[in-house]
Amino acid sequence: MSAVRVHIEGVGLYGPGLQGWDDAAPRLRGEQPFELAALALPAPEALPPAERRRVGLALKLALATGFDAVRHAQRDPASLPTVFSSTGSDCDNCHQILTTLASDDRAVSPTRFHNSVHNMPAGYWSIATGCMAASTSLCAFDATFAAGLIEAATQARCARRATLLVAFDTSYPEPLYALRPIAHALGVGLVITPERTERTLATLDLRWSRAPATPLDDAALEALRVGVPAVRSLPLLQALARREARQLVIDHLGDLQLAVAVQP
Template sequence: MQTRDLTCKVASIGAWGSYFDSWETLQQLMQTKSVPAAKNKGPKPEVIPPNERRRAPLPVRLAVESSWQASQSAGIAPDTLTCVFVSGLGDTDLTDYMCKVLASEHKELSPTKFHNSVHNAPAGYWTISTKTMCAANSVAGFEESVSLTLLEAMIQCESEGVPLLVTFYDAPVADRLKPLLTNQEPFAFSLIIYPLSADIEGIALRARVNNSQTATWPVLSTENQYISGLYTDNPSAKILCLAEIFNQKNKAHEGINLPLSKGTSITFYGS
């Protein structure tokens, strides 16, 4: 059994990682085999006030930086955007910190670290910094985070008829969790999507949920080992399989099938 198609239009993209600081530089990396000699320093999103930015952990700064890029590229006021944020791992450094403190003799947690540890902290920093009163959802789905979030965002976009900010982000895992989780690279990627009928330029995207049909993540076409490593290890970087379609917006695509949940998948078509 198949459900009806969902549609939207991708109007702009923001991105940040160790070797790219925008969608444009990520596109260039995806088309080469090499990476720059030096890594970027951590992002410093200008929309967060300086005092708050100094206390913001890396996952927050990743998410807000790419979100700000996408909103500026789209030329849309950030306070008009409904938002969906997703991280497959959350802030593992703060999770590790809290577990250590609570397992120790002295159990006083830092209030700042505690409020930064909640899963919707990046969405909170974004909405407060941009003064938006629009709804902001925070999703977690580990390896299926990208497909679940795109489904959520496209349903909202189509049913409510409004533009949405969709942001994917994951930071390197805490040392304590390295035996379980392999990601050691920061990654953030943001989309501004509109209803397909919107009178703006963009990349049309169509999705179809397939019941009783499983899928595995497709192989990237890039030959860049850094990009391939991101895609394998960082849950949010699974969006790179769609980024390849966005990067080839003038080419026709047969569609890519992504895992959604046990026994279901979702197919995306770009044009």
């Protein structure tokens, strides 16, 4: 594809030892050490109490990440079209359903069933924010983040509207973990605009590439990058945190990668 130019207004990030963008940015800049720590997420207060009781880790992660990005962009979440990109969505819920189906009592609860669909976060986001704008849900194996970024950038450009991307992954319990090992739960949010605004953090030019993906110098962050599909975005997030111009490559599928030119 020819280069697609979009702009970033807000960033959200939650993961092990990364508790929101304000906490994560100095660690990505190298000003504070990064260490793996238990994931701590804010309660999903935007949901009604009845809905709040039904949700699991995947939805809490997606909501926290999305609200973090929207807050930094100073945008009304009800006004933004959304793209949710995740390899497995609610992996714990999938495990519980399969466990039930393998037991003598194979009755699956309605709550587990409706939380099993891949666009579950999009539905809860609309309940939490009152958003009536269009929403797209994707999965693309290890290309989860790149696919989401391409989709959100395309929508922002075509519709001439700011668009929210939320890419997130959680881990399957065993025995599925052995087949699809995702090391940690982590979510990334970006508010993407078709034009520069007074709140623009950086401009991105996106194009296809055959070059290898860009690694990180920090060993702990690099292990996180290769261990979680949504965090193949870490080189981009590091460039945004450092406010630096950079040419980088993000994993896509096979030998086709996504090249990103970052201009703060």
